[in-house]
Amino acid sequence: MTGLGRFAWRSLRARPLRTALSIVGIALGVAVLFAALATDAGIEAGVGRTVDAVMGQSDLRIGAFEERGLSQSSLAAIRATPGVTVAAPVLEQQTYLQRDPLTTSDATAGAYGSPVTVIGIDPAIDGTAAGIHDLQLAAGQGLTSGGAAEALVPASLAHDLGLGISDTLTILGSNGPEPYRIVGLLAGGGPDPTAAGRAVVVPLASTSALFGSRGASWVDVRLADAATVGGVIAELDQSLTFEPYVLSDRADLAASLQASTAGFQALTALIAAVTLFGGAFLIFNTLSMTLSERVREIGLLRAAGATRRQVHRLVLVQALILGVAGSILGLVLGFGLSILIVRTVGLLGDRGVPIDGPIVPPQGVAFAILVGILVTLAAALEPAIQAGRISPIEALRPAQAGRRSIAGQLRWLAAVVVTVGVAGLAFWPIALGPFGVPGSGTDAAGIGRPLLVYAVLLIVTLLTPLVLGPLGRLASLPFALFLPTEARLSRGSLSRDRKRTALTVGALTIGLAMIVALGGLAGSAHAATDAWLTDVIPGDLVATSIRPVGAAEGVSEQLAAVAGVARVSPIARFAVAFRGVRLDAAAVAGSDLGADGRLTFLAGDRRAALIALDAGGSTIVPQAVADEFGLQVGDTLELPVGGGEAVDERIVGVVARGMPGQSGEAILIGWSDATSHFGVLGADAFAIRFAPGQAVAAGPALAAVARGLALEPTPLSGIESAINDAFDRLFSLFDTLALLAVLIAGLGIVNTLTMNVYERVREIGILRAAGMTRRQVWRMVVVEAGTMGVVGAFLGCLAGVVLGFALGGVAGLGSSAGGPTIPWLRIGLAAAFGIGIAMLAAFQPARIASRISIVRAVQFE
Amino acid sequence: MAIQQPILEARDLTKRYALGETIVDALRGVSLTVQPGEFVALMGSSGSGKSTLLHLLGGLDRPTTGDVILGGETISDLDDDAATRLRRDRTGFVFQFFNLIPLLDAAENVGLPLTIAGQDPRRGEAAERVRDVFELVDLGGKQHHRPDQLSAGEQQRVAIARALVNRPAIVLADEPTGNLDFTTGGEILEALWRSCAQRGQTIVLVTHDAKAAAYADRVEVIQDGLIRDEIVLGRRADHTTTALIARLAQLGL
Missing domain, CATH: 2.40.70 (Cathepsin D, subunit A; domain 1)
Known part of the structure; x- marks a missing residue:
């Protein structure tokens, strides 16, 4: 075995470029998989941290049902409930800070533009050892009880605002601006991770000046050791009867946070699986390529007494070497990729869950390596079987390009698909968490969609060898217009080894399908947002208030009085x-x-x-x-x-x-x-x-009136673009991952073309002897690649559109209604990209082909 | 035979190449002239340099020193593109192993030089030429067979037809019978002979087989990179080997 192992290693080393390509192929697949896992772990950690930070040390949260909040009497009733040891009221309200042009520099203007979350707490409870919410101070001191206008600000926010301890922070309240003195700086981003560091903590008693007589948004409760959540809920049911409330515990919160990130996780997982699929193609090609070159050598080995099993092992050991090397490289690349993902995405979902990390999950490392190696071995299975079938007689007869049966092709595809599919299924529950995709209701539906995607890709891949002939002829037509000779001569080589061509084209198809599908999704998400807002909002702009504006205040009338x-x-x-x-x-x-x-x-x-x-x-x-x-x-x-x-x-x-x-x-x-x-x-x-035609003229006047009424006017288009920006950021990330898949497909094309060239060294020699110039040979290989590119682009765009429809409403990305759109521009770009990558991939093989020495080619047997 | 302008002339050709660490002098100064319509055989044992000479004559390779002149044009210093065009338009090659493109049928293989030159071998004058050479090599009716549906001899005759299709100034055949049995080899030689006898096709044939060489008007014996001897047989239809073998025996071959 050691002898054969060395043989395997040598045969890989003999073709360093091809070996490197295969390793890179599997590495990219593992990288995306691992990045998905690491990001996933980061999301889980982010959810956990958010739950901890939001819930503090509490066991139960009693939320206000009505806007006016929970009253003092409710708080008293909660405190009186048996089993409750601590009850900490919290008021949370979004508002804006007012900039003082005299004391703050222009550089900080941006920091004042976005809203902040004002968090009112009871300093007598929170901020003490017995408190529920942990307020870690980086500098200064805590809030004093009693309701003085004091504020704690995250150190980073204070820095952005250009403020320090003892400076005055002006908070816009519903009755106008209120000055607060900064007494302390909070470590980290402050108590609420979902506020993304823009939180200001003030005493609850001081908030009546800001927001009027509102009660607590919620009361966080810690229970006595002996008490159970269920028991306390039953007690509350009896004692808290005068105000409606909503109960939530840690699990509820975690569930809702996880639900809001599931769509993202599912899509990342899907792309990881697809990329890995592409890597598998590459491995398969490499191994069969190595084999077809070594048919005689293996025949000799068999003649010299090597058993079928030994030959199998020889191929599998090669695959193992490629798999291990690729997986390890993939881990490194994947870690880098996950850093990129975390930086790009930042906050996730409508609840703004921060992604921690990237975190390297130990089981994720093992899983990624395992999947990488398994996929590689699955890809090696068919070449290994083929190698075992080589009879000792092959060593004695001239090499003949054999045609393999359709059944063989299907069997191999089925093996890879099943392996990747099983790996995917094992992976999805981790990616999705136990909660499934929100909106789809159940776990089954959550897994259903990725499975559907998988099915579409599988069908396309299985159909490829069958449609290759007619499609290939059609695809070569545009090339025949400009390079008729080269097109004629390259036509046949696509059907030289249908399986190999099908797999190469398949990898390209899948990558392009993902790009087109994502484009369709992004497009329909945009269209849905636009259509949605236009369909339901009875206005050209929306003026938002930080507090409820009662009908009696006459705000509506004052706005309506503006001309136009x-x-x-x-x-x-x-x-x-x-x-x-x-x-x-x-x-x-x-x-x-x-x-x-x-x-x-x-x-x-x-x-x-x-x-x-x-x-x-x-x-x-x-x-x-x-x-x-x-x-x-x-x-x-x-x-x-x-x-x-x-x-x-x-x-x-x-x-x-x-x-x-x-x-x-x-x-x-x-x-x-x-x-x-x-x-x-x-x-x-x-x-x-x-009024029609008045928007431009009336806009400024209305904005002035609205701001005078403490309203923030935003045009509908502004809301749309804010939503779309978030989509775009997410989709640009997915696009990057899908582009990686196409890149892998490009490597596959390099492999296939090189193999095609090596297999017909002799033929090319004859063509050259018969008067074909180097340039013509070069162009012939490029046309061959271009034809594959066209076929892949056609199938990929087709599958992409189908996928776009199938994925239609991955929750959190697009919405169910509105219908998917066909992204024509993106289809065009994807097709051009795919064909371009294919022809670019032809560069090196074409060079090899054009440099073939005629004398050697025709003598070589 | 009247004195004519030679169609092919080699002047003092040498070819030196490196085989690993060792320098091999494959040709050490070979001069040769071929008249139009002549059938010349280059004979020699393995490694004598006969194939190398053929490659130089056909522009497949370039000599280290010396000139090759085809139809009055020095081809040995042409660049690759020009040499390629020359091969396409003025020479035809037949190799030892059946050098057909397996994906193309017999007619497509024969039409290959025309296809490369940008003509459609299924139409017009080009189609006429293809049909004509099929007749000449006695393969009428097998135009649409694929190489794997043809016997070894038939495949080689397709290769000959391909070499003849663009009416080259000269056909260069490198051991065309080397891979075939006695009878089949005979068919190949007959086909070559017919093209020479009926069409006046100039042919240079490389072989180590006296039976094949007996078809030629003249045999050049090559040994150690030099032309050792010239045996003039004259044009005969019987192709008997007796005289040739007697001469070869005198040379100790």
Whole structure:
């Protein structure tokens, strides 16, 4: 065996370029896989850290159901509940900081532009050893109890703002700016990782000056050692009857955070699997190439007494060497790649989960190496079997390019597909976490989509050898226009070894399919965002408020009084509980939506529904919600409103899209119900529609009035582009990974072409002797590659469009409605890229071919 | 035979190449003239330099020193592209191993030089030429057989047809019968002979087989990179080997 092992090593060393290509191929596959795993571990750690930071030392969170928050009496009732040892109230509110042009420099202007999260705590509880939320100070001191206007700021934020201890921080409250003195700097990003370092901690008692008489957003509770979460919940059910509340524990929070990252993880995993697939092609090609060159040598070995088993082992040892080397290199590359991913993505999902790391998961290292080696060995299986079949007689007869059966091709493909598929299935549960893709409801559906993708790619790969002939002829037509001779002569070589060509083209196809599919997804995500907002928002711009604006304040009227404004419609977003699940809801004025012509009704009478909405007792639900819960017009939603009571809302219409909510689409409820039943105090946004042609003229005046009313006006296009920017960042990352897959396919083409060239050294010699110039030989190989490129591009774009439709709504990336778009521009670019890569890959093989010595070629036997 | 302008002339050719560490002098000063319509055989044992000489004559390789003049043009100092065009238009090659492209059928293989030159061998005058050479090598009806459907002799006759198709100034054949049995080898030689006798095709044949050399008008005996002797047989239709073998025996070969 050691002798044969050395033989294997030597044969790899004899062709260093090809060996290097194969190693790089498998390395890139393992790299993407490992990067996905490391990022995954980083996401898990980020989720864990967020849960820790958000929940602190608490066991249970009692959230306010209504906007006015939990009252002092609720807090007292919670504290009095048996089993509760500590109850820490927290108020969280987004607002802006005001810049003082006299004391701050222009360099810090940017730091004032984005919103900050004001976190009100009780300094008597938090910040002490007995507290629930750990506030680690980098400098200065903690907050004093008593409600003085003191603030703790993360050190990094203070630096960005150009402020230090004892400086004044001006926070915009609902009644105007309020000065706070910075007493301490927090270590790290502050208490809430989802605020991305832009958090300001102040005493809860001081927030009434900022936001009026709002109660705590939630109360975090620590339980006595003897108490159980269930027991305390039962107690609360008895004692906390005067205000509705929402309970959540660590597991709930972790689940919702993980759900918001699952789409990302699933897609990363998918691309990793696809890339690995490409790597497997490369390994297969390398090994069969080595074999076809060594048929006689192996024949001699067999004649000299080597058994079939020994020959099998010889090939598998070669594969093992390639697999191990590739996997190790892949780990290094993958670590670099995961750093890139973490830097690019930063915060993930609508909950803003930070990715830690990259973290190197020990089991991930083992897993990546194992998968790398397994895939390599699977790819080597067929070449090993072929090698074993070589009879000793082969050594005595001239080499003849044998044709292999279709059954053999299918068998090999099936082996690789099954291996990669099994590896993928083992990997997906890790990637997805136990929660599946949100919106799809169950784990099965979460795995279903990647499986679907896999099936599409498999079918395309299996079909490739069958359609290769006719497609190849079609694909060579454009080349025949310019280089008829070369096109004619290269035509046949695609069918020289159909399996090899099919695999080469297959790798290219899959990479391009991913690029096109991602383009389709990104396109439909964009289109969906645009269509969604235009479909439901009755205005050209949205003015948002940091506090609920009551109808009695007359803000709506003041905005409507600006010349050129046609309509102002108040909107409030809140949440309701339905069948134990949190559901986004929006308070809207049905008359405004009707007059503005918004909402696409799929069921129910438009006019009647909108009138009923304003009248109360009615709701309009988006199709996504209707589908999820199996609802239709005429059904009644029983929505709990606290105190053990519930209101009934009858469904009067189903619309294509609802208002954008926090984690999905919101159901629509009339203003009268929202204020009387659901504790909505006022609008948090106003949709403003200009009179036709007045938008440009009226814009500045309206912006001035809005800012005077402490509203932030944002054009609809601004909201769209903000959402789209987030998509783009994510998709650019996926694109990079998919490009890697195409790159691997490019390496595969180099391999295949080189092999084709070596196999016909003699033929090329004859062609040269018969009068073919070096340039013609060179062009012939390039045309051959171009034809493969065209076939791969065609199949890849086709599969990509199908995949785009199939992937349609990977949650968190695109939404279910709106339908996928066909990304023509991207198809064009992907096709050009694929063909370009293919022809570029031909460079070296073409050079080899054109330099073949005629004299040696025709004498060589 | 009237004195004519030679179609092919080699002047004092030497060829030296490195085989690993050792320097091999394959040719050490060979001069040769071939008249139009002549059938010349180059005979010699393995390693005598006969194949090297053929490669130089056909422009497949370049001499270390000396000149090759084909049809009045010095070809030994042409660059690769020019040498290639010359091969395409003025010479035809037949090699020992059946040098057919396995993916192309017989007609496509024969039409290869035309295809390379940018003509469509299925149309017009080109098609006519292909048909004509098929007749000449006695393979009418096998145009659309693929190489693996043809016998070894038939494959070699396809190779001859390919060498003849663009009516080259000279056909160079390197041991065309070396891989064939006695009878099949005879068919090949007959085909070459017909092209010479009926069409006036100039042929240079490399062989170590006296039976093959007996078809030639003249035999040049090569040994150790030099022309050792010239045996003039004259044009005969019987191709008997007796006279040739007698002469070779005198030379101690």
